[in-house]
Amino acid sequence: MPNDWTPTSWQTKPATQQPLYPDLRELNATVERLSRLPPLVTSWEVDALKRHLAAAAAGRQFVLQGGDCAESFADCESSSIANKLKILLQMSLVLVHGLKKPVVRIGRIAGQYAKPRSAEMETRGDKTLWSYRGDLVNESDFTEAARMPNPQLLLRGYERAALTLNFVRSLAEGGFADLHHPENWDLRFMVKSPQAEQYHRMVASIGESLRFMESLAGSRVGEINRVDFFTSHEGLHLTYEQAQTRQVPRRPGWYNLSTHLPWIGDRTRHLEGAHVEYFRGIVNPIGVKVGNSIAPEELTTLIDILHPTDEPGRLTLIHRFGARKIAQSLPPLINAVRRTGKTVLWVCDPMHGNTESTSDGIKTRDFANIRSELEHAFDIHQSLGSILGGVHFELTGEDVTECIGGSSGVETSDLPRAYKTLVDPRLNYEQALEMAMLIANHSVKINAK
Ligand code: PEP
Numbered sequence: 178m179p180n181d182w183t184p185t186s187w188q189t190k191p192a193t194q195q196p197l198y199p200d201l202r203e204l205n206a207t208v209e210r211l212s213r214l215p216p217l218v219t220s221w222e223v224d225a226l227k228r229h230l231a232a233a234a235a236g237r238q239f240v241l242q243g244g245d246c247a248e249s250f251a252d253c254e255s256s257s258i259a260n261k262l263k264i265l266l267q268m269s270l271v272l273v274h275g276l277k278k279p280v281v282r283i284g285r286i287a288g289q290y291a292k293p294r295s296a297e298m299e300t301r302g303d304k305t306l307w308s309y310r311g312d313l314v315n316e317s318d319f320t321e322a323a324r325m326p327n328p329q330l331l332l333r334g335y336e337r338a339a340l341t342l343n344f345v346r347s348l349a350e351g352g353f354a355d356l357h358h359p360e361n362w363d364l365r366f367m368v369k370s371p372q373a374e375q376y377h378r379m380v381a382s383i384g385e386s387l388r389f390m391e392s393l394a395g396s397r398v399g400e401i402n403r404v405d406f407f408t409s410h411e412g413l414h415l416t417y418e419q420a421q422t423r424q425v426p427r428r429p430g431w432y433n434l435s436t437h438l439p440w441i442g443d444r445t446r447h448l449e450g451a452h453v454e455y456f457r458g459i460v461n462p463i464g465v466k467v468g469n470s471i472a473p474e475e476l477t478t479l480i481d482i483l484h485p486t487d488e489p490g491r492l493t494l495i496h497r498f499g500a501r502k503i504a505q506s507l508p509p510l511i512n513a514v515r516r517t518g519k520t521v522l523w524v525c526d527p528m529h530g531n532t533e534s535t536s537d538g539i540k541t542r543d544f545a546n547i548r549s550e551l552e553h554a555f556d557i558h559q560s561l562g563s564i565l566g567g568v569h570f571e572l573t574g575e576d577v578t579e580c581i582g583g584s585s586g587v588e589t590s591d592l593p594r595a596y597k598t599l600v601d602p603r604l605n606y607e608q609a610l611e612m613a614m615l616i617a618n619h620s621v622k623i624n625a626k
Pocket residue numbers: 246293411441442443444466467497529601
């Protein structure tokens with residue numbers, strides 16, 4: 178741990194994207210309460226994830242990170258959580274099968290409650306109110322009371338995260354996750370999916386191999402009835418993160434025990450800012466989103482600060498440029514990282530550079546652009562001798578219509594039918610599964626070259 182760092186040293190730096198609470202006494206009392214509540218994850222799990230990420234950086238494993246743009250408190254219910262887990266398990270099975278390497282599953286889940294916004298205030302008609310900053314901060318209804326930042330929501334967020342995690346853990350440990358019964362992961366609306374047949378063929382062939390192995394060995398293949406599942410969220414609300422930053426017996430350093438993998442967003446990664454200050458001192462593996470606006474020298478300075486000892490698995494760079502810009506923006510960053518002599522894990526987020534608005538002003542993303550950015554990412558890393566070790570998606574296990582395209586053919590005119598996201602458009606269940614299949618096929622193709 179750097180000796181000039183404390184969990185509160187970020188408070189001496191400029192902190193962007195933080196809500197202004199009307200009552201600081203209430204905020205402090207809430208933080209005090211939050212700091213005494215038990216941690217959501219353990220240091221063992223955090224350290225285990227770091228080892229997996231180190232393996233992914235070396236190309237021995239592959240990261241699948243995904244979930245909502247913004248989780249909502251209202252969606253903290255069994256079907257929504259189980260469906261998210263189902264789609265991530267299905268995608269990971271497709272990836273394991275295609276890539277022939279272990280997949281590290283990380284949800285944007287159990288804490289993805291705070292959102293950066295481009296404007297502090299929102300105006301409708303003659304009324305101007307605080308922007309909605311996620312359920313951790315305020316409510317999305319356009320009324321003065323709903324939009325007022327409320328410290329009690331920090332506690333409600335912690336509780337929702339704990340409830341979510343409790344259910345995810347039971348599902349991941351129990352019969353639900355057993356590879357002998359992948360039918361548990363089928364989604365209700367899957368029957369009409371063009372992807373279903375290919376997926377079921379693959380599952381049947383995995384089942385056959387499994388039974389073959391087990392008859393050969395005369396016993397059940399170990400560890401196949403449970404899965405590892407990790408959590409992540411953008412570490413945006415520094416007061417929330419600070420309150421859950423703890424020391425643990427017999428391990429040095431400070432852990433953020435609200436999640437396994439916190440990341441810094443593209444809007445808050447200022448070298449002199451509070452987010453970088455907070456993140457440099459915690460021992461978790463950390464992510465940083467990097468977009469078109471980061472200069473190569475800025476990235477190398479960021480690596481000096483956040484990744485000084487080149488510890489394996491410590492730093493994940495999640496790049497998000499957009500299909501049209503990746504060819505220009507990514508190579509200089511890969512070269513800059515190479516000049517540092519350090520190892521990072523590269524992950525591609527093909528969502529955030531591909532957001533567009535329809536003529537009706539609906540925010541959407543086109544499946545073709547998402548796919549194109551991903552394919553470019555694989556090709557560029559390979560041509561520069563670098564490794565793309567994972568992918569990052571905004572997705573849901575529900576049958577929503579938020580992104581257009583894919584073989585199920587969501588069109589612009591379908592968007593209003595089931596447009597539910599509070600912030601960014603997510604791949605629906607079919608689009609997500611199709612994307613996993615395309616990744617598996619594309620990387621088989623480039624590896625055969
Ligand atoms: C996000 O992941 O929801 C997000 C806001 O991304 P970025 O920081 O890359 O813009």
